[in-house]
Every structure is written in structure tokens, then in C-alpha cells.
Amino acid sequence: MDNPKSELEKILSAEDTGASERKKDHIEMAFQSQTGVEALDKRFYYEPILAAHPSGNLKPVSFAGKTMNAPLWISSMTGGTGQAGQINRNLAKVCGAFGLGMGLGSTRSLLYSDEFFEDFNLRELMGDECPFFANLGIAQIEKLIHEKATDKIDELLYKLRADGLFVHVNPLQEWLQPEGDFISRPPLETIQQLLENARYKIIVKEVGQGMGIESLKALFQLPLTAIDFAAHGGTNFSKLELLRSDAAQQAVYNNIASIGHSAEEMVLMTNSILNELKEKALCKDVIISGGIKTFLDGYYLIEKINTNAIYGQGSAFLKPAQESYEALHKHVQSQIDGLKLAYAFLKLK
Numbered sequence: 001m002d003n004p005k006s007e008l009e010k011i012l013s014a015e016d017t018g019a020s021e022r023k024k025d026h027i028e029m030a031f032q033s034q035t036g037v038e039a040l041d042k043r044f045y046y047e048p049i050l051a052a053h054p055s056g057n058l059k060p061v062s063f064a065g066k067t068m069n070a071p072l073w074i075s076s077m078t079g080g081t082g083q084a085g086q087i088n089r090n091l092a093k094v095c096g097a098f099g100l101g102m103g104l105g106s107t108r109s110l111l112y113s114d115e116f117f118e119d120f121n122l123r124e125l126m127g128d129e130c131p132f133f134a135n136l137g138i139a140q141i142e143k144l145i146h147e148k149a150t151d152k153i154d155e156l157l158y159k160l161r162a163d164g165l166f167v168h169v170n171p172l173q174e175w176l177q178p179e180g181d182f183i184s185r186p187p188l189e190t191i192q193q194l195l196e197n198a199r200y201k202i203i204v205k206e207v208g209q210g211m212g213i214e215s216l217k218a219l220f221q222l223p224l225t226a227i228d229f230a231a232h233g234g235t236n237f238s239k240l241e242l243l244r245s246d247a248a249q250q251a252v253y254n255n256i257a258s259i260g261h262s263a264e265e266m267v268l269m270t271n272s273i274l275n276e277l278k279e280k281a282l283c284k285d286v287i288i289s290g291g292i293k294t295f296l297d298g299y300y301l302i303e304k305i306n307t308n309a310i311y312g313q314g315s316a317f318l319k320p321a322q323e324s325y326e327a328l329h330k331h332v333q334s335q336i337d338g339l340k341l342a343y344a345f346l347k348l349k
Contacts, residue, residue, distance in 0.1 A: 041296065042349065043296075043300050043348065043349060044296075044300070044346040044347065044348060044349060045346070045347040045348075045349055046345060046346060047345055047346070047347055048345055050345075051344040051345060052344075053344070054337075054340035054341060054343070054344045057069060058070050058071075058336065058339060058340060058343070060099075061310060062308070063101060063131060063226070063285060063308070063310055064101065064131040064133075064163060064164065064201055064203075064225050064226060064285070065131075065163070065201065065225075066101075066129060066130065066131045066163070067099075067129070068099055068100060068101055068130070068131065068310065069098060069099030069100070070098060070099065070100060070336050070339065071298070071302055071309070071310040071311060071339075072098075072100050072101075072298065072310065072311065072312075072313070072332075072335065072336070072339075073100065073101045073102070073103070073287050073289070073310050073311065073312035073313075074091050074094075074095060074100060074101070074102040074103070074312070074313070074314070074317055075103055075228075075230075075287075075289050075312040075313060075314035076103040076104060076105045076106075076135050076166060076168070076205075076314065077091060077104070077105045077314060077317075077318065077321075083322065084105075084119050085116075085118060085119040087318070087321045087322055088104070088119055088120065088122060089122065089125060090321045090324075090325045090328050091122075091317060091321050091328070092122035092125035092126045093125045093126075093325055094321075094325070094328050094329055094332050095125075095126045095130045095132075096125055096126045096127045096130060097329065097332075098332055098333075098336065099129065099130060100130060100332075101130055101131035101132070101133075101310070102122075102126065102130065102131075102132055102133070103132075103133045103135055103166050103203075103205075103228075103312075104120055104122075104132075104133065104134050104135045104160075104162075104166075105135060106135050106136065106137060106168070107120055107134045107135055107136060107156060107160070108136060108137065108140050110156055110159070110160075111136075111140070111144075111152050111156060117159070120134075120160060121160065122160075123160065123161040123162075128161075131163050132160075132161070132162050132163055133162055133163060133164050133165060133166050133201075133203060134156055134157055134160055134162045134164075134165050134166065135165070135166040135167075135168060136153070136156075136165060136166070136167060136168070137167075137168050137170060137174075137181070138167055138168065138169045138170065138171075138183060138187045138190055138191075139174055139180075139181035139182070139183050140181070141153075141167055141190050141191075141194055142183065142184065142185055142190045143181075145190060145193055145194065150194070150197065150198075153165060153198075153200075154199070154200070157200055163200075163201055164200045164201025164202060164203065164225060165198075165200060165201070165202055165203070166203050166204075166205055166228065167191060167194070167202060167203070167204050167205070168204075168205050168206070168207050168230075169187045169191075169204060169205070169206055169207075169211075170206065170207040170237065170238075171183050171187070172209060172238040172256065172257070172259075173207050173208075173237045173238045173240075173241055176238050176241040176242045176245065176249070176253055176257065177241040177244070178241070178244060178245055180241070188215075188218050188219075191204060191219075191222065192222065195222060195223060195224075201225035202224055202225055203224065203225050203226045203227070203228055203287070204219055204224055204227055204228070205227070205228030205229070205230045205287070205289075206228075206229070206230040206231070206290075207230055207236075207237040207238070208230055208231075208232065208234060208235050208236035208237045208238065208239070208240075208260070208290060209230075209231070209232050209236060209238060209259060209260030209261070210229055210230065210231035210232050210260045210261035210262065210263070210265070210266050210290055211229070211261065211266065212261060212269075213269045213272070213273065216266065216269055216270060216273055217273045217276075217277070219283065220270075220273055220274065220277060220281045220282070220283050221277065221280055221281065221282060221283075222282060222283060223282045223283065224282070224283040225283075225285060226283065226285035226286060226287055227283060227285075227286055227287070228286075228287040228289055228312065229263055229266045229286070229287065229288050229289050229290050230289050230290050231260065231261055231262055231263040231265075231266050231288075231289065231290025231291055232258075232259075232260030232261055232262055232290060232291065233262050233263060233290050233291020234289065234290045234291045234292070234313075234314065234315060235314060235315050236257065236258075236260070238256075238257045239257045239258070242254065242257050262290070262291060263288050263289065263290045263291055263292065263297075263301055264301065264304075266288075267288065267301050267304050267305045270286065270305055270306075270307065271304075271305060271306045274306060274307055275306070284307050284308055285307070285308045285309070286305060286307055286308070286309040286310075287309070287310055287311070287312045288301045288302060288305065288309055288310070288311045288312065289311065289312030289313065289314070292311050292312065292313050292316075293316070294338070295335045295336075295338035295339045295342060296338070296342060296346075297311075298311035298313075298339070299339055299342040299343070299346070300348065303348050304348060316331075317331070317332075
């Protein structure tokens with residue numbers, strides 16, 4: 001009597017019920033699928049025989065004293081207007097579901113009023129395991145230091161149950177914003193003074209133009225939790241504020257709003273700086289953000305940098321977060337599945 005077929009043999013011999021339709025698609029779409037050499041992504045070697053299809057989870061990432069399940073950060077969004085609260089709640093829920101980190105949009109209004117508190121009250125949705133940071137601008141920090149009122153920051157973080165504070169450094173944005181604040185001290189001095197007495201974690205970021213090599217070098221020598229690039233290539237808040245100005249202002253300042261540094265340029269600068277500073281570099285963690293359009297961009301840059309890094313996206317999450325939680329969940333799952341593919345089959349050139 002013949003031996004019964006193994007489970008594998010059964011699977012292999014099973015009828016492929018979708019074969020006919022699939023072959024039809026192949027014929028109809030063959031010409032649409034033609035690609036030229038110019039379309040090749042030249043950043044990677046594709047190694048198809050060294051790994052199986054990925055299964056399971058990504059390797060956990062240590063960041064800001066906590067463990068993330070993927071190297072993906074949801075960058076500062078918004079609050080205090082219209083549907084912002086629901087957007088933030090969707091983002092917080094998806095952070096909790098996937099074990100990601102999140103930075104809030106500016107929480108300046110919460111220093112003086114709880115009117116919009118629920119837009120930012122997200123810790124319960126995220127859970128305690130996910131890194132979660134509030135956000136204040138450098139002009140506001142300067143003002144609080146001048147008024148000897150930095151205890152308001154401690155109160156803010158306590159109310160939000162946040163792990164720490166983003167300080168966004170945005171002199172061009174403030175200059176171009178019709179209602180912008182005047183920054184009267186070099187931001188570096190303000191950050192140094194804040195660090196002297198702060199009992200919380202601090203991350204410094206730009207707002208869409210990135211930072212040059214001297215600014216980065218100065219920041220890496222401070223005991224910061226991380227530096228967030230917020231490089232040129234994504235949402236540029238200086239450009240955004242300029243669009244809110246009149247035509248005369250736009251004509252004068254349009255070119256300077258395009259000044260800045262790409263995320264890849266900042267990765268190369270960071271590698272050079274850390275190689276030079278060695279043990280003098282007190283900050284070792286980075287969020288690579290600004291112009292990160294896909295998981296391939298994120299994978300490429302965190303593999304290219306020579307320090308602990310995750311990558312951040314903001315506007316990429318905004319559309320699905322506005323649509324529904326289900327749409328956002330599907331988007332994030334696709335990003336993480338894409339990262340799994342990248343780690344399995346791609347190597348940097």
C-alpha cells in the first residue's frame with residue numbers, strides 16, 4: 001500500500017485555483033510593467049538567495065530609555081484645532097499597537113490653559129512602554145528661562161505623563177511667521193541652560209530644514225537624549241509660514257526658505273562628527289527625519305549612519321490618520337512589512 005502523501009506534497013499538488021486569472025493579468029500587464037535601467041534604485045544590492053521570506057517581528061530597538069518594536073518614530077503633528085484631537089488619538093493608538101515612539105506637536109498652549117489638553121492626553125492610548133515626548137519651541141524655552149518659570153515644563157510633562165521634551169529650534173520659521181517670536185539668544189545657550197537643571201530627557205530638533213555641521217557638532221557634545229534631524233525634503237515650516245505671508249514677503253524671502261540640508265547629507269556629517277569627537281560625543285542617539293518618503297529611505301539611512309538611529313515620518317502618517325484608525329493601522333503594517341523585506345534581501349552599496 002502506498003504511503004499517504006506528506007502535508008507538503010498535498011500543498012504542492014493542490015489545484016492553483018487562481019492560476020488562470022493570474023496568467024491573464026500577467027499578459028495584460030506585461031507591457032505596463034516594463035522598466036528601464038534609469039529606474040533602478042542604486043543604493044542597494046539585492047540579494048535574493050540569502051534569506052527566506054521574513055516572518056516574526058523586527059529586532060527590537062532601544063531608544064530614549066525604552067524599547068521600540070520597530071525603528072519608526074511618528075514625528076510631531078498637531079493639536080488645538082478641528083480634527084487634530086482625533087488624528088493624535090489614532091496616531092497614539094497605532095503607536096501602542098506596534099510599539100512605536102511619538103512626539104507631539106507644540107504643547108505651548110498647555111503651559112497656560114487646559115482647553116486643548118485632551119488633544120494631547122494620549123498616554124493611556126499608547127501605553128507606558130512607548131516613548132512619548134512633548135514639544136516646545138526654543139523661543140518659548142528662552143522666555144520661560146527669562147521668567148524663571150521652567151517649572152512649568154515639569155508640570156506639563158507630569159500632566160501628559162511624557163518621557164521628556166522635544167525642543168524645536170526654528171529661527172527661520174519664527175522670522176518668517178507673521179506672528180513669530182523674536183529669538184534674542186543663540187539657541188545653543190538656551191539649550192545648555194535648560195540642561196543644567198532639567199530632570200527629564202531632552203531631544204533637540206529642527207523643523208524642516210535640518211542643521212549644518214557646526215550646529216550638529218555643538219549638539220552632539222551636549223548630554224541630550226537624541227538629535228532629530230528634521231531635514232530639508234519633508235514639511236518645511238519656514239516655507240509653510242512664508243505661504244501665510246503677503247506677496248511682498250514671499251518675493252523677498254522665497255529663496256532663503258529653501259536653504260537647508262538633506263537627511264543623507266546630515267547622516268554623512270554625523271558620521272564625520274562622531275568619528276572626530278569620539279568620547280567627547282555625549283549624545284549618541286538620532287532620529288533621522290525630513291524627506292523620508294518610504295521604508296526604503298528609512299532603512300537606507302539608519303543602516304548608513306554610524307550610531308544608534310531610528311527614522312521619523314510626519315506627513316506620511318497624516319492622510320491615513322485623517323481617514324480612519326483602520327487605514328492608519330494598515331499603512332503602518334505595510335511600512336513594517338517593507339522593513340522586514342529590506343532587512344532580509346537588501347544590502348547597502
